[in-house]
Amino acid sequence: MKKQLFIMVAVCAFAVSGLLGSAQAQEASGQVVIPMAGMDVTRQLHPNDAHFEIGLAILSNVAETLVRYSTEDASIVPSLATDWEVSDDGTTITFNLREGVTFHNGDSFNAEDVMASWEVLKADEIVLGPFSNMLLNTNGADIVMVDEMTVQVVLPEPNPGVFDLLARGLYIGPKGPMLEDIDNIEGSRLQRYPIGTGPYVVVEHETDDIVLEAYPDYWGEPAKIQRVVIQAQADEIGVAAAMRSGEGDIANFDINTLAGLENEPGYTTQSAPSLRGCTLFIKPDFSSPFMAERDVRVAVAHAIDRQNIKDTVFGGNAVDLAYWRAPGLPLAADVPPIPYDIEFANELMIGAGFEKNDDGIWTRDGEVFSLTFANIGPTSSTTDMNILIADNLSDFGIATEFVEYPDTSTYRSVPEDRTEEIYTACTGWTRFVPLDFRFLAVSHAAAERYYLFREGFIPPNDQVELIDQMFQTFDEAEQMELIQEYIEIAQDEMAPFVPLVAPTATLIYKEELQNVNLTSLPGVTGWMTRIAEWELAE
């Protein structure tokens, strides 16, 4: 199973904004080695077809988007767009593009490249590109060219998540090569050697390792490390071995794999909360008729010991994910965290007419309460969480059973026959929020930003205002209605499963490596650092 949660080194932010060229070009030097697992399934680096987090992590060093996340506080900062203006109704955003930018192949950047990249994105029918690309595409948004240095993003309705989508997707490639392969994106040379405007160029990508070198003509502050080698490792143990033996310089790691290394001299660790929740497979099936009852679900929710999960599975490096909410909702709309409270859970069960049978299992009218868990296979945090939750629930009095890896449709977090209803309610705000939680996570970027801000992980920034601004386009009654709907869904439909925990991302690296900034990134990609900022001490 892919370690999708941890393998990402998203390099999405550009701290330097308008001050281009001001940096005294200091000669880049040295080399860092980043051992990474899971790369064998990730050889696609095409600007609009990069797969999985690793592909994006590498691509984001090479190609750039209109707006980016800052490594300081995960706020949206200018990148290939220098500034923008949101229309009064919130549906049109006009971007002014940066002048004097050249692609790695020497082409200079202008609005036509943005349009070409958008064309490629729209032409990719199988939509296996980055999430946000697809969401941007299916959301009914469009991009139009105003003049050579201006483009407009036109939305069917206001969407506070649009900046996140633009920051994560729509990497801009040069018009010529992008359009040349538009009918054959899969076979494009850009898959191996993407061309962008970013601080690094892919110089070697024939077989195993991927080698990046600093791009000397980068428009912003140039990279300080000349060569970056992404070393393909078969699995997490390979990453651990490479770090242990000193061959690797920096790795993003599962807290368990390298546990112990952080205490050794010569290594530094840095953590940041990742708000991508580990809710993926914690999906007891809804075929149990009891799960249709609100009280039962709430009872189940209270029978899960989240603190133990955080301590055991993530070694304490996890935060409560109790704050899921609809994108753009103000802070007042928090869903309260669910405590571990067996007594309360027992009361609810008894209130619902259950009693325990001789085996200590909740029973009603002779029917035993049982739940099945999906076996998601090889080592992963989610498997561990499943085991812990199943243990909690069987202590609580539910017969639990692990079943084979299911057809994904059986194990959706939302009951099949109610999807339409929930879909309608969920999408009241953003329209594109699909049914599954994982999608909710994608679309919740904006909300997560609030969470980060409120929990003190990031300082106040424009985003709060921007989201507020978007939110104000609804009148107060509509707002309250949306909030109420969402809270009901979150507390009721998804009660046992929504508020779990999320791991913090952790980077471990040799002390020679400096200026490594690690920041939480709202949404699926979790967190980010920016290779171009790293420095090697003498």
Place this chain on the structure above:
Amino acid sequence: MREYAIRRILLLFPQLFVLSLLTFGITRLVPGEPGIIAQASDAMAMADPRLEETIRLHLGLDRPLYVQYWEWLVSALRFDFGHSYVNLSMPVSELLRQRLGPTLLLTGTALVIATVGGTAAGAIAARWRNTWIDHSMTSFTFFFLSVPNFWAGIIALTIFAIWLDWLPSSGMSPPGEPRTVSSVATHLTLPASVLGLSLMATIARYVRSSVIEVMSEDYIRTARAKGLREGVVFRRHALRNALLPVVTITGLRLPILIGGSVLIERVFSWPGLGRASVDAALSRDYPVTMALVMLVGTLTIVGNLVADLIYGLLDPRIRDET
């Protein structure tokens, strides 16, 4: 010999046919919805049934099985195995081409280590039969036959790459550097030795008993009677004659050696077919798994053919057959 060779070569065709049926059959008939759909859904966190249908049609999974088989076979014969489901940008044949070399290098080296080491160990044990050398050799061979090689790999990696830091832990060359003879050789040492261990043990045991058997033959007694020194008798007569069956045994054990490389490649992040195969299995990427079974199967079948023909050339009983 000629008749033997022709018969042996003709056998290749039914074997390859069986292999292709097997390969295709496994990936299509084993219960479980073709993984691609789940895979794509996972990858995309996509729960939209329409997407599943699109993918299904795109991959031609809606056509009858025999049509799928025939098309797959025809393409396979042209070394075209389609595209990986997971890594759409890479034709499977390209992946195979990249990964074949490292695997051949790894298994080839392991084979050499095993043959040389096994022959030496077996001969020494037989030469000093029933001494402590023999006994400890026998114990070691039994031990190596009983250790799962992935576990031995992890232990060896910990000892030699991490504690002692003598050898690199993974890959084929230092990160980002081109593969040079010396760098590949250092990277190869650990995985090839671990991989070769159990075959070495097997060969050692065969050589030992084969030598002991030969030593009791009449012509050895004759040689001894002629007054030749024991060492000479041993080297010139016994060992040479004892080694013939080892060729066959080594040929027969080849599939097991190659199978074993899967785990070793995984443990040492060796960029070969085995690592690709585990990745493909874990991500249910069956164009790749099918292609790998087909390729590796064909290679070993052909390898066996070659071994048999060589054996036929060496063995007078077959060679002189008319």
Place this chain on the structure above:
Amino acid sequence: MTHSVAEPREQTTSTPVSPVRMQRRSEWRRVVNRFLAHRLAVVSLGVLLLFIAIAIWGPLVVRTTLNTDAQEIHAGMRNGPPSWDHPLGNDELGRDLLARLVDAVRITLIVGLLVVIVSNTIGVLVGGIAGSFGGAVDTTLMVVLDTLIAIPTFYLLLAIASYAAQFTVTGIIVVIALTSWMGIARIVRADFIALKNRDYVLAAKSLGATQWWVITRQILPNVFPTIIVATSLSVGHAIIIESALSFLGLGVQTPRASLGTLLSRAQQYVWTAPRLAILPGVAIVLIVLAFNYIGDGLREALDPRLNVDR
């Protein structure tokens, strides 16, 4: 992956196989004596019996003395060090390691033994059919068999695993058995063909004995020692294959665990909590080693003929 250890040894005894069925008592005694002469095989038998005892009564003993089982999670005991309550410490989720090991030994042994029962049944059937019918049946079966034997079956296993992504224990047993019956089939076929032309079989046939009678009364009993030896040798092989699959995460699944599954979890902790990685590995080695030595002893005891050919 290992190599089965069926291979020639020097002739240690000159006892020929009796041409007709064994004269039971005296032959039996000789077999036992020969086996007892193989010291390591006897020691191994002891070790194996110990493991079997652990597999049968271990979980019960753990429950009564330590008051825990393989699944119980002791909150806050993640990677806990050995203590009175948990003699071998706790694993990464706080489960008792001793209880986990005991349970894993049970599953590993069950899988190993059942695989061999299934694969040997297939092997004896196929080998027997090919050997006794001969002709086109034999040729066809042999082509299939030769093909299967010539390809690295681990790739085949992985291909199957990539489909039925998560096996049940039964699934694993069937799949490993389906890819490991070829050796025994080949041996049985060879024996059938050899025995079929023995004088006493030909004589029985000429006296009007049915094919069935010949096979069950005259051939099978004489093939039996071969089967026994091959069986004990292939249990070790099956266990290693299973542990390899489980190690890759394609074998025995959560919440059950074989020794291989434990190893797959433990590889993450090989530097921080080495006992999690070392103990299951040692257990596998001991079990496989025991089976291999026993097989070796049995071969010398039961079927001296095996010591010279093959």
